[in-house]
Amino acid sequence: MSTLPPLPDTGPIIRVENLTIGYGGKPVLENVSFEVRRGEVLVILGGSGSGKSTLLKHMIGLYTPMTGRVLIGGDDIVHAEGAQRQAILRRFGVMYQHGALFGSMTLLENVRLPLETFTALSARAIDLVARTKIDLVQLTGAEDRLPAELSGGMRKRAAIARAMALDPGILFLDEPSAGLDPIVSADIDQLVLRLSRNLGVTFVVVSHELPSIFAIASRVVMLDRRSKSIAASGDPRELREHAPDEWVRRFLNREPEPA
Amino acid sequence: MTSAPRLQVATAHGHTVLRLSGLLDAARVDAVWNAALEAVQRSPDAPVVVDTAAVEHLDGAGIALLLDLLRQPRGENAGVRIEGLAARYQALLDQFDPAQFRAQPERARRPASVREVLGRGSMAATSGALDALAFVGETTKALMHALRAPRSLRWRDTLTAAQRGGADALPIVSLISFLMGLILAFQAAVAMRQYGAEMLVADLVGISLVRELAPLMTAILLAGRSGAAFAAEIGTMRVDEEVDALVTMGLDPVRFLVVPRLLAALVMTPLLTLYAMMVGLFGGAAVMSTFEIPLSAYMRETFAFVTLSDFVGDMVKTFVFGAIVAGVGCLRGLRTRAGAESVGLAATSAVVTSLVLIVVADGIFAVVYYHLRV
Numbered sequence A: 001m002s003t004l005p006p007l008p009d010t011g012p013i014i015r016v017e018n019l020t021i022g023y024g025g026k027p028v029l030e031n032v033s034f035e036v037r038r039g040e041v042l043v044i045l046g047g048s049g050s051g052k053s054t055l056l057k058h059m060i061g062l063y064t065p066m067t068g069r070v071l072i073g074g075d076d077i078v079h080a081e082g083a084q085r086q087a088i089l090r091r092f093g094v095m096y097q098h099g100a101l102f103g104s105m106t107l108l109e110n111v112r113l114p115l116e117t118f119t120a121l122s123a124r125a126i127d128l129v130a131r132t133k134i135d136l137v138q139l140t141g142a143e144d145r146l147p148a149e150l151s152g153g154m155r156k157r158a159a160i161a162r163a164m165a166l167d168p169g170i171l172f173l174d175e176p177s178a179g180l181d182p183i184v185s186a187d188i189d190q191l192v193l194r195l196s197r198n199l200g201v202t203f204v205v206v207s208h209e210l211p212s213i214f215a216i217a218s219r220v221v222m223l224d225r226r227s228k229s230i231a232a233s234g235d236p237r238e239l240r241e242h243a244p245d246e247w248v249r250r251f252l253n254r255e256p257e258p259a
Numbered sequence B: 001m002t003s004a005p006r007l008q009v010a011t012a013h014g015h016t017v018l019r020l021s022g023l024l025d026a027a028r029v030d031a032v033w034n035a036a037l038e039a040v041q042r043s044p045d046a047p048v049v050v051d052t053a054a055v056e057h058l059d060g061a062g063i064a065l066l067l068d069l070l071r072q073p074r075g076e077n078a079g080v081r082i083e084g085l086a087a088r089y090q091a092l093l094d095q096f097d098p099a100q101f102r103a104q105p106e107r108a109r110r111p112a113s114v115r116e117v118l119g120r121g122s123m124a125a126t127s128g129a130l131d132a133l134a135f136v137g138e139t140t141k142a143l144m145h146a147l148r149a150p151r152s153l154r155w156r157d158t159l160t161a162a163q164r165g166g167a168d169a170l171p172i173v174s175l176i177s178f179l180m181g182l183i184l185a186f187q188a189a190v191a192m193r194q195y196g197a198e199m200l201v202a203d204l205v206g207i208s209l210v211r212e213l214a215p216l217m218t219a220i221l222l223a224g225r226s227g228a229a230f231a232a233e234i235g236t237m238r239v240d241e242e243v244d245a246l247v248t249m250g251l252d253p254v255r256f257l258v259v260p261r262l263l264a265a266l267v268m269t270p271l272l273t274l275y276a277m278m279v280g281l282f283g284g285a286a287v288m289s290t291f292e293i294p295l296s297a298y299m300r301e302t303f304a305f306v307t308l309s310d311f312v313g314d315m316v317k318t319f320v321f322g323a324i325v326a327g328v329g330c331l332r333g334l335r336t337r338a339g340a341e342s343v344g345l346a347a348t349s350a351v352v353t354s355l356v357l358i359v360v361a362d363g364i365f366a367v368v369y370y371h372l373r374v
């Protein structure tokens, strides 16, 4: 049942419009708007507690915002229900911060799951598709291991493989390189760049690892905890040198606050 | 050289002078803390000088003491001044702005008013009840869907849950119900024997086991084993964002996680109860054989007294108990917040809530069956 409505090929692929989000009536971010262009790697960054994870979870429809809407491929995920919501959900995959692989299933079974649920492919075909995804993230050989038997970096790559199972046009990654050694972290950066160049996948990445941001980001959106809004957005190299806001330049140059 | 901290308080020219000396570190500073604080608080309208020239060493705790003195509310022209502090300690102290530490503890300690407590409590209770109701609706819908389209059911998870909750529970169910039958029969037999009515023990054991004890004990055991397990399993998945992953993959957590466990419980609870009944009756029979009543006579008496309607009523009851245990366990698991602690809370509250609901349901069944039988 490959009834995936194709993404329209023009205009921004994601639009965040006037989003106010928070917990228990207390806003974390107010009136935030930005766009994600097709095929780019957009990095959401900002200090600890600035609301990066919160923003990501609202963009993928897990939480309902106080006001505003999120359009994915032109359709509002906030107010969509039933079949329409399912269709929007199928446009993207998510890699959660700790992988969120299903602990009782092997790596292969984890990747097979979305295919089994949403396609009419034969078991044989599903198997092969799942293996190709595992190969893309260079985990061939580990198919039959349980998530607990994988290292942290392998788990993140496995989660990317699962998120890609149905070939969504958009991948959301929550802190793909946090807590990994520099080489593994660079491996994941390479993976992101490869997928973005070869398959045209659009990435929305939450990160505060500067080396990784400069390696992958076509654009960044920087959140500011104090103003509860976007402090700056644009090319990270450009912002590092010429951002009007001093705090933004300091953040990107890793300089401490002046005393 | 280790010397205990000391404090001398003197008043001169309208100034209060606190002279601190010795080692002001975490292990010792407590000895002078309250005295120093009181000395500062006692004279809110006179300037205070804290002389630290004789202090040998300060660590973070010693710095905190100075900060505590500095942050006290003071009258005009009555500031607290630290003097004689070695430069390296002064630098440690200068990291902090005393104003930032003012009046923070008070806010947290303000006790909530009765109205606030009642209001918050009833709001939580209402939203909890609405949430439970919504969950029952969602689960029923998902269960119906699974029954109509059995291929959509996750059979492997269902079988695993059935095995863990059912087959693996056999030893403990055997032990408890055998003992229950045994004790019940023994206590009854001692009394009945005086009237030469040992045969009535069979009736008593049979009726209590079938009508009440077997379903109740099985449900309680199930709540402690499976209910807690469901809550902890699903709760851990929630904490690890696995439930979020299901949602964004477009898989309904109720259909995916709850329905298999619920179905397993609905099938296994009646079977376990039946089994508990049989084992309990054998427990009774074991006692009776020591009173020289043969097994065949005991069984004949039991089955003559326990009617089919007892039995049917019993099965209906166990279905409800099974649904309660699985439903509460899964709901508590799905509502787990963040962190390891909340998984523990989810498991605890799953067991407690199930037990309360089981007892309430049992009471309702007792009343309804009583009126139906008359």
Ligand SMILES: Nc1ncnc2c1ncn2[C@@H]1O[C@H](COP(=O)(O)OP(=O)(O)OP(=O)(O)O)[C@@H](O)[C@H]1O
Binding pocket: A023, A028, A046, A047, A048, A049, A050, A051, A052, A053, A054, A055, A208
């Ligand atoms: N479940 C929650 N309930 C209430 N408040 C929350 C919750 N999760 C986060 N917050 C609060 O929302 C704010 C933003 O949190 P968020 O996790 O989005 O920050 P972040 O930018 O991802 O930070 P980090 O880089 O440390 O992960 C913080 O002040 C946090 O305390």
Ligand SMILES: [Mg+2]
Binding pocket: A052, A053, A054
């Ligand atoms: Mg975060």
